[in-house]
Amino acid sequence: MDIEDTKASPLHWIVYIGVIVSVLGPLIPQFIWPFAKSWFFPDLLPSVWSVRAWEYIANPNSQVLEAVWNSLVIAVLVTCISVLLGVPAGKALGMYRFRGKGLVELFILAPSIIPGLAVTMGIHVVFIRLGLSDTLLGVVLVHLIPTIPYMTISMSGIFANYDPDFEEQARSLGASTFKTFFIITLPAIFPGIVTGAMFAFLISWGQYLLTVLIGGGRVITLPLLLFSFAASRDNAFMSALSIIFLLPAIIILFFTSKFLSGKSSSMGGFGTI
Amino acid sequence: MHRKIGIALFSLLFLVSFTGAQAQFEKSYMQMSWDQIVAEAKGQTVYYYAWGGSETINSFINGYFKDRLAQKYGVTLKLVPVTDATTYVNKVLGEKQAGKTSGGSVDLVWTNGENFRTMKQGNLLFGPYLDKLPNARYYNEGSTAYDFGYPVEGFESPFGSAQVVMEYNSKYVPNPPRTIAELVAWVKKNPGKFTYAAPPDFTGSVIVRHFFYANANNLGELMGPLNASVYSRVAAKTWTMLNDIEPYLWMGGKTYPENSIKSQELIGNGEIWISFEYGPKGAESRITKGTYPSTIKTAVLDTGTIGNTNFLAIPFNSGVKAAAMLACNEMLDPEVQYKASLSSDQGGMSWMSPLDITKVPRDWAVKFDALPRHPSTLSGEVLNSHKVSELMADWLVKIEKDWQAEVLKK
Amino acid sequence: MTKRTTIVLLLFPTISVLVLLFLGGLAMGLMQSFGYMPLIGMNDFNIDAYGSLFGDQEFLLSLALTLWISISSTLLTMVLAIITALAFRKTFSGKRIANFLYQFPITIPHIVIAVGTLLVFSQSGMAARFAHQAGLIADQNQFPVVVSDKLGLGIIYVYLWKQIPFVGVIVLSILQAMGNNYEELARSLGASKWQAFRHVLLPTIIPGILPASIICFSFTFGSYEVPFLLGRPYPTVISVLAMRLYQDVDLNARPQAMATAVFMAAFISIMVVLYKRLLGKMSGRR
Numbered sequence: 001m002d003i004e005d006t007k008a009s010p011l012h013w014i015v016y017i018g019v020i021v022s023v024l025g026p027l028i029p030q031f032i033w034p035f036a037k038s039w040f041f042p043d044l045l046p047s048v049w050s051v052r053a054w055e056y057i058a059n060p061n062s063q064v065l066e067a068v069w070n071s072l073v074i075a076v077l078v079t080c081i082s083v084l085l086g087v088p089a090g091k092a093l094g095m096y097r098f099r100g101k102g103l104v105e106l107f108i109l110a111p112s113i114i115p116g117l118a119v120t121m122g123i124h125v126v127f128i129r130l131g132l133s134d135t136l137l138g139v140v141l142v143h144l145i146p147t148i149p150y151m152t153i154s155m156s157g158i159f160a161n162y163d164p165d166f167e168e169q170a171r172s173l174g175a176s177t178f179k180t181f182f183i184i185t186l187p188a189i190f191p192g193i194v195t196g197a198m199f200a201f202l203i204s205w206g207q208y209l210l211t212v213l214i215g216g217g218r219v220i221t222l223p224l225l226l227f228s229f230a231a232s233r234d235n236a237f238m239s240a241l242s243i244i245f246l247l248p249a250i251i252i253l254f255f256t257s258k259f260l261s262g263k264s265s266s267m268g269g270f271g272t273i
Numbered sequence: 274m275h276r277k278i279g280i281a282l283f284s285l286l287f288l289v290s291f292t293g294a295q296a297q298f299e300k301s302y303m304q305m306s307w308d309q310i311v312a313e314a315k316g317q318t319v320y321y322y323a324w325g326g327s328e329t330i331n332s333f334i335n336g337y338f339k340d341r342l343a344q345k346y347g348v349t350l351k352l353v354p355v356t357d358a359t360t361y362v363n364k365v366l367g368e369k370q371a372g373k374t375s376g377g378s379v380d381l382v383w384t385n386g387e388n389f390r391t392m393k394q395g396n397l398l399f400g401p402y403l404d405k406l407p408n409a410r411y412y413n414e415g416s417t418a419y420d421f422g423y424p425v426e427g428f429e430s431p432f433g434s435a436q437v438v439m440e441y442n443s444k445y446v447p448n449p450p451r452t453i454a455e456l457v458a459w460v461k462k463n464p465g466k467f468t469y470a471a472p473p474d475f476t477g478s479v480i481v482r483h484f485f486y487a488n489a490n491n492l493g494e495l496m497g498p499l500n501a502s503v504y505s506r507v508a509a510k511t512w513t514m515l516n517d518i519e520p521y522l523w524m525g526g527k528t529y530p531e532n533s534i535k536s537q538e539l540i541g542n543g544e545i546w547i548s549f550e551y552g553p554k555g556a557e558s559r560i561t562k563g564t565y566p567s568t569i570k571t572a573v574l575d576t577g578t579i580g581n582t583n584f585l586a587i588p589f590n591s592g593v594k595a596a597a598m599l600a601c602n603e604m605l606d607p608e609v610q611y612k613a614s615l616s617s618d619q620g621g622m623s624w625m626s627p628l629d630i631t632k633v634p635r636d637w638a639v640k641f642d643a644l645p646r647h648p649s650t651l652s653g654e655v656l657n658s659h660k661v662s663e664l665m666a667d668w669l670v671k672i673e674k675d676w677q678a679e680v681l682k683k
Numbered sequence: 684m685t686k687r688t689t690i691v692l693l694l695f696p697t698i699s700v701l702v703l704l705f706l707g708g709l710a711m712g713l714m715q716s717f718g719y720m721p722l723i724g725m726n727d728f729n730i731d732a733y734g735s736l737f738g739d740q741e742f743l744l745s746l747a748l749t750l751w752i753s754i755s756s757t758l759l760t761m762v763l764a765i766i767t768a769l770a771f772r773k774t775f776s777g778k779r780i781a782n783f784l785y786q787f788p789i790t791i792p793h794i795v796i797a798v799g800t801l802l803v804f805s806q807s808g809m810a811a812r813f814a815h816q817a818g819l820i821a822d823q824n825q826f827p828v829v830v831s832d833k834l835g836l837g838i839i840y841v842y843l844w845k846q847i848p849f850v851g852v853i854v855l856s857i858l859q860a861m862g863n864n865y866e867e868l869a870r871s872l873g874a875s876k877w878q879a880f881r882h883v884l885l886p887t888i889i890p891g892i893l894p895a896s897i898i899c900f901s902f903t904f905g906s907y908e909v910p911f912l913l914g915r916p917y918p919t920v921i922s923v924l925a926m927r928l929y930q931d932v933d934l935n936a937r938p939q940a941m942a943t944a945v946f947m948a949a950f951i952s953i954m955v956v957l958y959k960r961l962l963g964k965m966s967g968r969r
Contacts, residue, residue, distance in 0.1 A: 015770040016780055023784050023844065026799025029809050033802060038563035041542050041807045041823050042815035048563050056328055061335035063352065085697045092693035096686065108697065111705045113898065114951050115905025117925055118944035119705055122712025125722060128371040134378040145704050148697060198790070206792035209907045209926070216364055216378050217353040218320055223794055223908075224354070225325075230912055231356040232326025233534045235802060242798045249790040363930045370724070370934055391932045524824060531831070531916070538807060542823070 033239035053240040063220055068244065071221040074136060074211075075204040075248075078143040082151040082200040083193060085144075090155020090192075095164065105156075112149035119145060120213050127214055134216040142210045147200040154199065158192030198252050205248055302594060307407055310595045311346060317596035318349040322361040323383035325354020329558060333622040337612055342603060348596045353379075358388050365397045365588045377590030381597045383432060385583040386421035387666055392586065393428055399587040401427025402598055408605035413629040420584065422497075422665025429584035430601040431627035433613070436573075436580035436656055437479055438553045444568040445546045451575045453487035457514065459547070460521045466546040468523035468530060468539070471681060472673040476533035479579055480549045481676055482664060485511045487576065492661060499667040508672070512679040519680065529681070541565045549578075553656055554616075554623040557647040561616060561623075570649050577661035582627050607637040614644055625656075709948065716941035725938075732938035733946075742943065744918035752835045752910075752920065753903035756842040757896055763843065764850035765888060771851075772858050785848040785855070796841045797912040804837055805830045830913055835920075837913040842903050850895045857891045858884075890965055897958050901951045921947060 033039070034053045036046035057064045093105060111119070120142055124133065132138035166188070170180045208223040217224065222245050229238040302310065319342075325331055334352050342348040355361060361379050368377050384392070392398050403409055404427055412431055419425065441449040445466075450456040460467045470477030488510040489495050494503050519526035523545050530536045533550060540548040541564050550556070559565040585604060587597045603609055610628050615621025630638050630653070646652065664672075714720055718727045736742050771780065788796075803809045811826035820826055830837040865887075869879040910920040919927070921943060928940035 012770055015767065019767055019784055020780070023788060025809075026796055026803050026844070029802040030795070030799050036563075040566075042812045044809075044812055044816060050563070056332065059332070059336075061332055061339070062328070063331075063335060063354075085700060088693040089697035092690045096690050098687070098690055104694065104698070108701065110952075111701060113901045113955060114709075115901070115922065115944070115947045117905065117907070117922055118712040118941070118948040119708035121708075121925075121929055121941055121944050122710065122715060123704065123708035125367070125371050125715070125720065126707070126711060128368060128373055129722065141704060144700060145708075148701060152697060202790055202792065206794060206908075208794065209922075213929075217322065217355055217360065218351070218378055220353070226794060226798070227356055227912075228325035228354040229328075230798065230801070233538075234326065234328065237328055238798055239802065242795050245792060246795050249792060249795075253786060253790045357930075359932050360930055362932045363934075366932070366934050371722070388932070542807065544823070 030239040030242050033235045034237075034243065036236055039235075050236075053236040056237065057240055057244070064222075064225060064241065064244070067220045067222045067225050070136065070219060071205060071223075074140055074143065074219075074221065075201045077140045078147055078204040079197050079200045081140070081144060082147045083197055085148055086151025086155050086196060086200075087189070087193065089148075089152045090157075090196075091159045093152065093156035094159025095162065108152050109149050111145045112153075116142075116146055116210060120210050124213060133214055134218040136215075136219055139211050139215045139219050139221075142214045143204045143207055145210075146207075147203050150199045150203065151196040154196030155189065155192050158189050162188055202249060202252065205245075302402070302598075303405070307405070310405070310598060314593070314596035314599045315347040317593040318351060319380045319593055319596045319600055320351050320353055320378060321381040321383075321600070322353045322355055322364075322379050324356075324358060325352070326356070327622075329617040329622045332617070333613060333620075333624075337620060338603070338609065341609065342600060345603075346596075346599055348599055350600060358382075358384060361588075362388050362391055362397070365392070365590065366395060368590055369395075369397065374590050376592040377588055379588045380591040380593050381600055382586050382588065383583065384429065384586050385581065386423075386663075389420050389425075389429055389584065389586065390423045390666060392588075393423070393426075397589055398428045399589050399591060399594055399597075400429075402587065402594075402601075403427035403430050405598060406430060406602040406605060408602050411605055411607060411628045411633050413632065419662075421581065421663050421669070425584070429586040430605065432583050432585045432604055434580060434582045434625045434627040435551050436553055436625065436660055437483070437549055437551055437578040438556075438571040438573055438651065438656075439578070440540055440548050440550055440556050440569055440571055442540065442543065442546045442566070442568050443570045444566075445543075449547065449570075449572045451572075453484055453574065453576070456547070457518055460518045463546065464521045465523050465525070467518075467521075467548070468526075468536065468545055469549065470532050470536050471529035472676045474532045476536070476549070476551055477529070478669065478673050479551065481511070481515070481672060482579060482669070483549070483574070484514055485672060486579075486661065488514065495664055495668065496662065498665055499671065504668065504671065508675060508679075512675070515676075515680045516683060537564070540569065553625060554647070554650055556649040558617060558623045560647070560649055561618060567649075571651055573651065573655065573659040575659075577659040579663055580656075580660035581663050607633045607641075611637060611640055611644075614641070616645075616647065619645075709945075712941050712948075713945055716938055716945045718938045732942035735939060736942050736946065741918060742921075742924065745921045745924045748835060748918055749904060749921040752838055752842075753900050756839045756846070756903050757900045759839070759843055760846040760850055760899055761892060761896055764847045764854050764892070765885075767847065768851045768854035768858060769884075772855060785852050788845055788848045789852075791845070793841060793845060793906070793909050794912070796844050797909045800837050800841055800913060801830060804840070831915050833915070835910070835914060838910050838920075841909050841913065842899070842906075846899045850892055850899070853892055853895050854888055857888055861887055890962070893958070893962060897955060900954065904951060905947055 032046065035049050035051060037050035037052065038048040039046035056062050060066075089108065093101065093108075123142070127133040127138050132141065166184050167180050170184045171177070175183065206223065207221075208227060211219060211221050212224060212227075215221070215224075222241065226238065226241045226245060229241060305313075321334070323330075323334070331352065331354065334350070339350045339352075342350050361382050365377065365379050368379075382388075382392075403414075403425070409430065420429065439449060446459075450459045456467075469480040472478040472481055485507060486492065486495065489503070489507045494500070495507070522529075523539065530539065536545070536548050537550065537555075537559065539545045541559065543566070553571060556565060556569045556571050560567050560569060585601045587594055587601070591597055605628065607628060610624065610626040612620065613622050613624035614626055616623050626641070628641075630641055633641070641653075663669075711720070715725070716732050718725055718729050718732065771785075801808070805811075806823045806826045806828065808830075811820065811823050814820045814826060815823070829840075865883050866879050869883045870876070874882070905922055906920075907922040907926060910923050914920060914923065925940050925943035925947070928936045928943060931937075931940070
C-alpha cells in the first residue's frame with residue numbers, strides 16, 4: 001500500500017464497516033422498540049407492533065411535552081448566558097497577554113475538568129436557603145458551571161486568530177463602536193459562537209445529575225423521565241423518549257457541521273490546558 | 274461581649290417563636306372543619322412524589338385523578354416521578370436540616386414500610402390526619418393499623434394494596450404447586466424452571482419470607498418484634514431448604530436475577546415457568562402490554578401469600594397541607610378506586626383497592642363485584658382469604674442480610 | 684480605557700460567576716465533608732468522614748472499578764482513535780465516511796448511547812438475538828454478560844463510542860497539518876512502514892492528543908449517568924456511590940458523601956497538575 005493511495009483497500013473496508021456497525025448499531029433498536037408491543041427473545045423483529053408509546057408521549061398527561069419544554073427553556077437560557085459571559089472572557093484570553101493569564105485560564109477551565117458532584121452537593125444547601133432549589137433558575141445557574149468553560153475556551157481560540165486591525169480600520173473610517181462590532185467583529189467570531197453555543201446547549205440538554213440534585217425532581221426535564229423508564233426497563237417508552245432526546249443533537253449537527261471541522265480553532269482551544 | 278449575648282438571645286427567641294408558630298399551624302388544621310379545609314385547598318398546587326416507572330399508573334394519576342381534583346376542587350396536582358423512594362425522604366430531611374420548616378418542596382408522597390418508618394421517626398410527617406378524612410370510613414382501619422409492623426397512627430392514608438401471587442405458565446405447568454413443600458418437590462422435578470430475585474430486592478426478599486413462614490410452627494410466633502430464639506430455629510430450617518433446592522434453580526443456582534424486572538423477563542420469555550411477584554394484577558397488565566404470553570396465570574398458596582398496603586403521606590413542611598389532605602381523601606373515594614381498578618385499556622391502572630367492600634355504599638359495592646376480571650387474575654375473595662401479614666422491619670432486615678451469607682455465598 | 688481596565692472588565696463577569704458558583708460550591712462541599720456547616724447546625728470540625736471513607740471496603744472497590752473504567756477507556760480511545768484516523772485519512776471514500784462518523788457521535792448525548800447499549804448488548808438484546816439466529820448460542824443465558832457486568836464493559840463501550848471521534852478529529856487535523864512530507868522522507872531514507880509510524884507519526888500525534896486524553900480521563904472518572912444506567916448496584920463507580928450516600932435516608936452519611944465528592948475533585952486536580960508537569964517536560968526535551 002502506497003502512501004499516495006487514493007483507493008480503499010479491502011483492509012480499509014473492513015475498518016470502515018466495523019466502525020459503521022459499532023457507531024450506528026446501538027441506535028438501530030432504539031428506532032424499532034417504540035413501535036413494538038411484543039418482542040420476545042430470540043425474534044429479530046417484534047411479533048406485535050403498536051404505537052402506544054407515541055400515543056402516550058403525545059398525551060399532555062404524560063408530562064413529556066412539559067419536560068421537553070422545560071429542557072428547551074433551560075438549555076436556551078444557559079446557552080444565552082454562556083455566550084454573554086464567554087465572549088468577552090474569551091476575547092480577554094485570546095487577544096491579550098497579561099500577568100497571571102495562565103492562572104486565569106486554568107481557573108476558567110477547571111469546572112469542565114473537575115467533577116461537578118462536589119460543587120453541586122456543596123452548593124445545594126445554600127440554594128435551599130436562598131429558595132433557588134427546585135426552581136428553573138436554580139437549575140440554569142448550576143448548568144452554567146460546566147458550560148461557561150466550553151464557551152470561553154472556544155471563544156479564546158477564535159480571538160487568538162482574530163486580527164484587531166480591521167476594527168481599527170473601520171473605526172478610522174468613522175464607524176461607531178457599536179457598528180464596528182456588528183459589521184466587523186461579529187461576522188469574524190460568529191463560527192466560534194456557534195460552536196461554543198452548540199456545546200453549551202448540548203451539555204445543558206444532556207444533564208441529569210445536576211438537574212436532579214438542584215431541581216429536586218420538581219423541575220422535570222427529559223432526562224428525568226428517561227431515567228424513570230430506564231429504571232423500570234420499559235424498552236418501548238425508554239426508546240421513544242431517547243429518540244426525542246436525540247433530535248436536537250441531529251438538528252444541531254445538521255446546521256453547524258460546516259463550523260465543526262478538524263481545523264476549527266475553537267476546538268483547538270482545548271489544547272491550552 | 275454584651276452584643277454577642279444579645280445576638281444569641283435574639284436568635285434563640287427567633288427560633289422559639291418559629292417552632293411555636295409551627296405547632297400552632299399544625300393544630301389549626303385539627304380544629305378546622307372539612308369544609309374549611311376544602312375552601313383553603315382551592316387554588317393550591319400539590320407536588321406529589323412517586324415512583325414513576327409505570328406509564329399506566331402515571332397516566333391515571335396525571336389524567337383522571339388530576340383532572341378530577343382540578344375540576345372538583347380547583348386543586349392542581351403535579352406528579353414528580355422518582356426512580357427510588359428514598360429520594361424524597363432524603364429531600365425532606367435535607368430541607369429540615371437546612372431550616373426549611375415551611376413551604377417545603379414535597380407535599381405528598383407514595384410510601385410504605387421502611388420509608389414510612391424513617392420519616393415518622395424523624396418527625397418528617399404531618400399528622401395524624403387520617404381521621405380528618407371523610408372517606409376514611411370506607412376502609413377497615415383495623416387491617417391497616419400497621420405498616421410492616423410499624424404503627425400507622427393516622428400519619429398516612431391508604432392508596433392501594435398489594436399481595437404476592439405465584440405466576441405460572443399454564444402451557445407447561447397445568448397443576449401449580451399449592452404449598453411451599455409442593456413447590457420444593459416441583460422445583461426438584463423441573464430443574465432450571467424456577468428462581469427468585471436476590472434479596473435485598475423488594476420482591477426477592479418477600480419470596481424468601483414465604484419460605485421462612487413455611488418453616489415456622491405457626492404464623493403467630495413470627496408476629497411482633499424480633500424473637501431471637503424463634504428466628505434462629507426458623508432461619509436454620511429455611512436456609513437448609515433454600516440451599517437444598519439451589520442446584521435445581523435457573524442457571525443451576527449459580528446466580529440469581531438482580532431484581533423482579535429480570536425475573537419477569539425470564540417468565541415472559543418462557544425461560545422459567547414459575548415465579549412469584551408482587552401485585553395480583555401484574556400478570557394481567559403485562560399480558561395487556563404484550564410482555565407476557567397469555568398462558569401466564571396466577572395462584573396463591575393454600576397457606577396464604579403476604580400482602581400489604583401502600584400509602585400516601587404528607588411531609589411536615591408542606592405549604593399546602595389542606596390540598597394534600599384533599600388529595601388523600603379523594604384517593605379513598607369509591608368512584609376513584611373503582612376507576613383505578615379497571616384495566617389500562619379502560620382508563621384505569623389495574624389497581625388493587627384498599628377499600629373494604631362491605632363498607633362502601635351499596636351501588637359501588639355492586640360495581641366492584643361486577644368488575645371485569647382478566648383470566649389471569651384471581652378474585653378478590655380468593656386473594657383476601659389467602660392474605661397473610663408482613664413481618665416487622667427488624668425481622669426483614671435480618672433475613673435479607675443472612676440470606677446473603679447463608680445462601681448466596683455458600 | 685487602559686488595556687488593564689479592558690481586560691478586567693472583559694473577565695469580570697465570568698470570573699465572578701465562577702467564583703460564586705464553582706469555588707463557592709467547592710468550598711461548601713469541603714466544609715461539609717469536615718462536618719462543618721453552621722448554616723445547618725453542623726458545628727464540629729473533624730476528619731471522621733475521610734477516615735471512614737478509606738476504611739470502607741465499598742469505597743475502595745468503587746475507586747478501583749472507577750480507575751479501571753477510566754484508565755482503560757482512555758487508553759483504548761487513544762489507540763483506536765489513531766488507528767481509525769490512519770485508516771480514514773488516505774482514501775477519498777474514507778474521508779467522506781470519516782467526516783460523517785466523526786462528527787455524528789460528538790453531539791449525541793451519552794444517555795442515548797447508554798440506552799442503545801442496553802438494547803443491543805443485554806442478554807435479551809439484539810446481539811444475543813443475532814447470535815441465537817446464527818446458531819452460536821442456544822439460550823440467552825449463554826450470551827456473555829457485558830451489561831451490568833463486573834468489568835463495566837458496557838460502560839467502557841459507551842465512552843469509546845463518544846470519545847474516539849472527539850480524539851480522532853484531533854488526530855486527523857494533526858495528520859493533515861503535517862502532510863506526507865516527513866513520512867515520505869523517512870520512507871525514502873529506507874525506514875519501514877512501522878518505523879516511519881513509530882518514529883515520525885507517533886511522536887507528533889501523542890503530544891497533540893494528551894490534552895484530549897486528560898479530558899477523557901477526568902470525564903469518565905466523574906461521570907454519573909452512564910454507570911448509573913449500565914453498572915451494577917455493587918460495587919458501583921465512585922460518583923454513583925457519592926450520590927447514593929448523599930441521598931441516604933440517614934443524614935449522617937452526608938459528610939461521607941461530600942468527602943467522596945471532594946476526593947474526586949482533589950484526585951482530578953492532582954492528575955491535571957501532574958499532567959502539566961509531564962507536558963512541560965516533554966516540550967522541554969524537544
